[in-house]
Structure formats: C-alpha cells, structure tokens
Amino acid sequence: MKRDIRAKEPFRFYTRLHLTELTGLRALSLSQLSDMIKRVSGACIYHHTHRFLQQHQYLSPEPPNDFAYWVNEALGEDELAEALASIDTIQFSSVRSLRDKITQTIDSYIENHSSARLKFAAVGEEFHFIKSVSFILPTSYTAYGLKGFSEIIRKITVDSIYFHIFESRLRLEKKTNDFSSWIETSIGERDIAERISRLDPYTHTLEELRWAIIRILDEDQEES
Amino acid sequence: MAKIEGYIPIVGQSIIDDLRLLADKLKGRTIQHVNSTAVGGGVAEILSRMVPLLKDLGVDVKWDVIKGGEQFFEVTKKFHNALHGKQEDISGRDFDVFLETSQRNIDSLDICGDIVFIHDPQPIALVKKKAANKWIWRCHIDVSNPNQRVWRFIENFLPDYDSAVFSAPGFSQKLSIRQFLIPPSIDPLSDKNKELPQEKIDEVLRKYGIKKDKPIITQISRFDRLKDPVGVIEAYRQVKRCIDCQLILAGGGASDDPEGNRVLSEVRLKSENDKDIHILLLPQDDIAVNALQRASDVIVQKSLKEGFGLTVAEALWKGKPVVASNVGGISLQIKHKYSGLLCHSIDGASFAIKQLLSNREYANRLGQNGREHIKNNFLITRHIKEYMLLFLSLYHKEDVVYL
Numbered sequence: 146m147k148r149d150i151r152a153k154e155p156f157r158f159y160t161r162l163h164l165t166e167l168t169g170l171r172a173l174s175l176s177q178l179s180d181m182i183k184r185v186s187g188a189c190i191y192h193h194t195h196r197f198l199q200q201h202q203y204l205s206p207e208p209p210n211d212f213a214y215w216v217n218e219a220l221g222e223d224e225l226a227e228a229l230a231s232i233d234t235i236q237f238s239s240v241r242s243l244r245d246k247i248t249q250t251i252d253s254y255i256e257n258h259s260s261a262r263l264k265f266a267a268v269g270e271e272f273h274f275i276k277s278v279s280f281i282l283p284t285s286y287t288a289y290g291l292k293g294f295s296e297i298i299r300k301i302t303v304d305s306i307y308f309h310i311f312e313s314r315l316r317l318e319k320k321t322n323d324f325s326s327w328i329e330t331s332i333g334e335r336d337i338a339e340r341i342s343r344l345d346p347y348t349h350t351l352e353e354l355r356w357a358i359i360r361i362l363d364e365d366q367e368e369s
Numbered sequence: 370m371a372k373i374e375g376y377i378p379i380v381g382q383s384i385i386d387d388l389r390l391l392a393d394k395l396k397g398r399t400i401q402h403v404n405s406t407a408v409g410g411g412v413a414e415i416l417s418r419m420v421p422l423l424k425d426l427g428v429d430v431k432w433d434v435i436k437g438g439e440q441f442f443e444v445t446k447k448f449h450n451a452l453h454g455k456q457e458d459i460s461g462r463d464f465d466v467f468l469e470t471s472q473r474n475i476d477s478l479d480i481c482g483d484i485v486f487i488h489d490p491q492p493i494a495l496v497k498k499k500a501a502n503k504w505i506w507r508c509h510i511d512v513s514n515p516n517q518r519v520w521r522f523i524e525n526f527l528p529d530y531d532s533a534v535f536s537a538p539g540f541s542q543k544l545s546i547r548q549f550l551i552p553p554s555i556d557p558l559s560d561k562n563k564e565l566p567q568e569k570i571d572e573v574l575r576k577y578g579i580k581k582d583k584p585i586i587t588q589i590s591r592f593d594r595l596k597d598p599v600g601v602i603e604a605y606r607q608v609k610r611c612i613d614c615q616l617i618l619a620g621g622g623a624s625d626d627p628e629g630n631r632v633l634s635e636v637r638l639k640s641e642n643d644k645d646i647h648i649l650l651l652p653q654d655d656i657a658v659n660a661l662q663r664a665s666d667v668i669v670q671k672s673l674k675e676g677f678g679l680t681v682a683e684a685l686w687k688g689k690p691v692v693a694s695n696v697g698g699i700s701l702q703i704k705h706k707y708s709g710l711l712c713h714s715i716d717g718a719s720f721a722i723k724q725l726l727s728n729r730e731y732a733n734r735l736g737q738n739g740r741e742h743i744k745n746n747f748l749i750t751r752h753i754k755e756y757m758l759l760f761l762s763l764y765h766k767e768d769v770v771y772l
Contacts, residue, residue, distance in 0.1 A: 160390075162391070162754060163758075164549055164551075164755060164758040164759060164762055165551070166547060166549050166550070167535060167548040167550050168541070169541045169544065169548065269539060271539070273538035273539060275538055277768075278758075278769075278770065279768065279770065280758055280770045281769065281772065282390055282391075282394075282771075284386070284387075285386070300382070300383060302383040302384060304387065
C-alpha cells in the first residue's frame with residue numbers, strides 16, 4: 146500500500162447547482178438556428194451542449210447535444226445531426242470556440258444542401274433557447290491526501306463531479322479539470338493527474354465517470 | 370409532518386446535504402406562497418408537501434390562500450381555459466368580477482414575505498401590494514397559444530414582478546422580466562406515490578368492484594374537458610375491438626373548478642353503462658389513486674392541453690407504461706418509444722395502448738426507463754432545490770453565481 150502523501154494545499158470540494166432560464170427566443174429553421182447561436186449568450190451555448198449530461202445521466206452512451214437532437218427530430222436532417230453530435234467538446238477550451246465550431250458546421254451544411262433551407266419545424270416543435278445559471282458553493286468535504294480524496298469522490302453528488310470536471314474547465318476556462326490540476330500540483334502525482342485528464346468525460350454518464358476516477362485512484366494504490 | 374431525512378434512501382445523503390447548504394443561504398428571509406385553493410389540483414398538492422419540507426430545512430415559509438366566491442372561480446376557470454387556448458365567451462363583466470375580488474384580497478391578505486410567490490392567474494393582481502420585497506409569478510398553465518385578450522390582461526401585471534416561472538420551454542413568452550423553467554414534481558413518500566402492499570391494492574379494487582380478469586387501462590384526472598375523458602372512452606372502445614379490456618376513469622375535484630360536475634355527467638352519458646368502464650369520483654383519496662395506478666396495465670393521459678401532467682410522472686414513478694398526448698410538459702417526461710408512447714389523436718392513443726397490451730416486455734422496459742427518468746428529474750427534492758435557487762437568483766443577476 147502506497148503512503149498517503151499529504152497535499153501542499155487541501156482540495157475543497159465545491160458543487161454546482163443550476164437554474165434554467167428561459168430567453169423567449171426560438172428558431173424554426175436552420176438559418177434561424179445558426180443566426181441565434183451566434184447571438185445568444187455563452188450561458189445558452191453551455192446549456193444546450195451540456196444539459197443532457199445531467200438530465201439523462203442514466204443513459205449510456207451519452208446522447209447528442211440539443212442542437213443535434215432538434216435538427217434530427219424536428220427537421221429530419223440526420224446528416225447534420227450526426228455532424229453536430231460528433232463535435233468533440235473535450236477539444237474546446239472555451240464556450241466561444243465551441244460556439245464557432247457549431248455555427249461553422251451548420252453554415253457549411255446549409256451551403257451544401259440548398260433544400261435544407263426550405264425546412265421549418267412544425268408548430269410546437271421550435272427550438273427554444275435556454276440558458277444555464279450556475280450557483281457554485283462549497284461543500285463540507287475537504288481532502289488532504291489521495292486516500293481521503295478517493296473516499297470523498299465516492300460520496301459527493303454528481304453535481305460536484307460535474308462542476309470540477311466540466312464546468313471549471315470549459316465555462317471558467319481553466320486548462321484542465323480541477324481534480325487533475327490538484328493531484329499534479331499539490332500531491333505531485335503527475336501520472337494519475339494525466340490519466341484522469343485523458344478521460345473523455347463526454348463519453349461517460351456522470352456515475353460512470355465517478356467510478357472511472359475511483360478506479361484510477363484505486364489502481365494507483367494497489368500498484369504500489 | 371414530512372421530514373427531509375426520509376428522502377435519503379431514495380435520492381442519497383449528498384442531495385439532502387446540498388439542500389441544507391441552500392437553505393442556509395436563505396436564513397433571515399421569509400417566503401410567502403399564495404394560491405387559490407388549499408385542496409385539489411396539482412398546485413395545492415405540491416404546496417401541501419413542499420411547505421413542511423422547506424420548514425424542516427429551516428426555511429421560513431408560509432402559505433396563504435385567496436378568497437373568492439362562485440362567480441370569481443367561474444371567471445378564473447374561463448381564464449384558465451382561455452389561456453390554454455380554448456374558445457371561451459369572456460365578457461367585460463368577467464374582468465370586472467376578477468378585479469373586484471382581487472381588490473378584496475388585496476385589502477384583506479397580509480403580505481409579510483420578503484419573497485412573495487404567486488401561483489397562477491387567480492391571485493396575480495396581489496402584486497399591487499408590492500413594496501420593497503421580491504415577487505415571483507409561477508404559471509402552471511400551458512400558455513403556448515393563449516387567448517390574446519386574456520393573456521394581455523394577465524400580462525399587464527407582470528412588469529411589477531421580479532421573475533416568472535413556467536413548466537415547459539414552449540410556454541415562455543417575450544417578457545421584460547426574467548423567466549425560469551422549473552417543472553413541477555411528485556413526492557415519492559406521499560400517499561399517492563409511496564409503495565403499497567398488494568393487499569391494499571386488492572382492497573381498493575374490491576371496494577370499487579373492479580376485477581383483475583382483464584387488462585386495466587386507467588386515466589386519473591379531474592373531470593375536465595381539457596383532459597379529454599370522452600376521447601379516452603373512444604380510444605378504449607377501439608382497443609376493446611381486438612383486446613378485451615376495462616377502463617378506469619378516476620379523479621377528484623378542486624374547489625376552484627366549478628365545471629367538474631358538468632363534465633362528469635357528459636362522461637357518464639358517453640360510457641353508455643358499459644360494465645367495463647369504471648367512472649370513479651375520488652375526492653382526495655390518494656391511497657385509492659395510488660392503488661388504481663399500481664393495478665393498471667397501461668396508464669393514459671390523453672389531455673388536449675396540459676400544464677405539466679403530474680399524473681404522468683406518478684405513473685412512470687410506479688414503473689407503468691404510459692400513453693400520453695404530446696402536449697405541454699408531457700414531452701419533458703416522456704421521450705417517445707423510450708420512456709413511454711406519445712400520441713396526437715384518439716386513433717394514435719388506441720394504437721399505442723394496443724401495442725403496449727400486446728408486448729408486455731416492451732411495455733415494462735418503457736415503464737422502467739420512465740421510472741429512472743422521474744427519479745433523476747421530477748422528484749420533489751429537485752423541485753425544492755430549484756425553488757431555493759430561484760429565491761437566491763432574485764438577489765443575483767449574473768449567470769455564474771458564487772454563494
């Protein structure tokens with residue numbers, strides 16, 4: 146069993162709870178969708194690319210983002226839906242760059258498929274733009290070493306895991322997820338930090354992600 | 370009185386810990402809910418469960434009910450139908466009746482909340498009493514295609530509110546105030562949703578003379594034209610041509626719904642004394658509703674309009690296959706062919722019911738997926754969390770809030 150290294154700085158677990166704010170904006174066609182994606186706030190883009198992760202956390206594999214789902218279900222454009230669903234969100238370090246990729250994908254599709262311009266969603270099937278308002282607050286959990294960290298990961302909410310893995314990286318524009326950052330800088334375990342960093346969180350449900358992190362931490366303890 | 374600890378075995382300790390963190394941030398503020406009925410209907414049902422739980426979390430919360438006579442509730446029922454898009458004959462006198470009763474409530478109701486939470490149109494005019502406190506209007510109605518005259522009348526009150534809340538994205542309107550999406554919820558520990566022993570289910574069936582000798586199709590709803598009970602009978606008749614089955618139409622009334630008795634008579638007439646159609650008036654008998662849902666093979670919610678459709682969440686929580694209209698908040702609860710079947714017509718409903726009665730394994734799978742979806746998104750613990758976030762949002766305008 147490996148000695149539990151005491152961290153230089155303890156890890157304070159935060160949680161992120163969200164409220165869904167309606168904008169009253171809606172799109173009926175691909176052109177409207179693209180125009181509005183360019184105009185709405187980053188909080189809207191964030192909501193529509195991450196909502197499924199929390200609302201359908203029991204589904205595996207993870208379903209597409211809202212744009213892909215709507216393009217397929219309301220307009221029947223399955224080729225574009227596939228292109229939007231396969232945008233690799235983990236490759237983007239800001240909501241801004243993710244937004245650009247989404248609009249480029251839609252605009253380029255419209256350019257090459259003139260008939261797609263003529264399609265409109267049926268009444269009641271419009272795309273409604275919604276945004277996420279995040280409330281970030283500290284939990285009562287603090288880890289001083291990897292052993293305690295692993296124990297806490299087992300019992301915190303998926304909202305807390307969500308905050309440290311997704312929100313802090315993309316919405317708060319940090320370079321990596323909070324867990325990897327702390328494990329590398331405060332514990333000095335670069336290998337574990339990298340292994341967690343290499344996980345593609347968008348291909349796991351939140352519960353699967355929790356267990357993938359625990360496995361990496363436990364394997365490290367067993368190897369030693 | 371309900372205790373928040375009771376929910377730990379269902380949602381986990383950490384979810385309850387989060388609720389306590391939020392409740393702590395609301396210390397020193399009083400929340401005052403106001404609606405139009407203490408009993409009957411989804412709003413009263415949610416408040417009767419939520420208010421004690423908020424108190425148990427340490428939130429200072431109270432609940433008041435406005436007063437109104439028969440004439441007032443006739444008018445507000447017309448408003449309700451018109452906001453749902455139904456054709457209604459509304460006169461100038463109706464608006465006067467609304468305003469006169471509202472004024473009496475403005476004069477008599479003690480507004481003491483730091484945050485005043487108004488539910489639905491009936492008490493909306495109370496906002497005239499606004500002082501330095503915060504006001505929220507919670508719309509439980511599907512206002513995606515409202516009668517414009519009534520909507521404009523209601524809309525006039527909204528600029529004085531700080532925020533509005535709707536149950537589905539399609540209900541949102543262009544408003545000058547912030548608007549949030551908070552769907553309602555069910556309480557897994559209430560009499561209507563808690564686990565029941567088989568003996569209790571059998572006892573309820575015996576009480577109402579229902580035998581288990583053929584599949585049971587059930588719609589639980591107030592007797593309200595927007596719930597389309599007559600359409601459900603027609604769908605049942607189409608199913609019965611190929612599958613011998615029985616239908617239960619059961620529901621109570623609400624004190625702010627004077628139309629119920631008329632609709633009940635229409636439904637009785639339509640049933641033509643079919644011994645396999647059980648029309649049950651169940652005034653506030655939640656255990657009976659629970660038992661009937663659990664005894665059913667398929668649960669139907671064939672509403673023409675629906676704010677949210679809590680009966681769908683109740684049925685899915687019990688793992689039951691559901692056939693429901695693709696209206697209002699129902700599509701938030703059912704993903705077609707994944708957690709239930711959505712329909713748009715009587716023919717569509719009967720086809721879906723036949724599919725489920727003929728493929729029990731498929732039906733069970735839809736029911737189990739539905740239960741998981743409700744567990745993750747539509748239980749009262751999620752609802753309490755979002756209401757507390759809503760209260761906190763009144764004091765923070767930014768998109769990322771550090772508490």
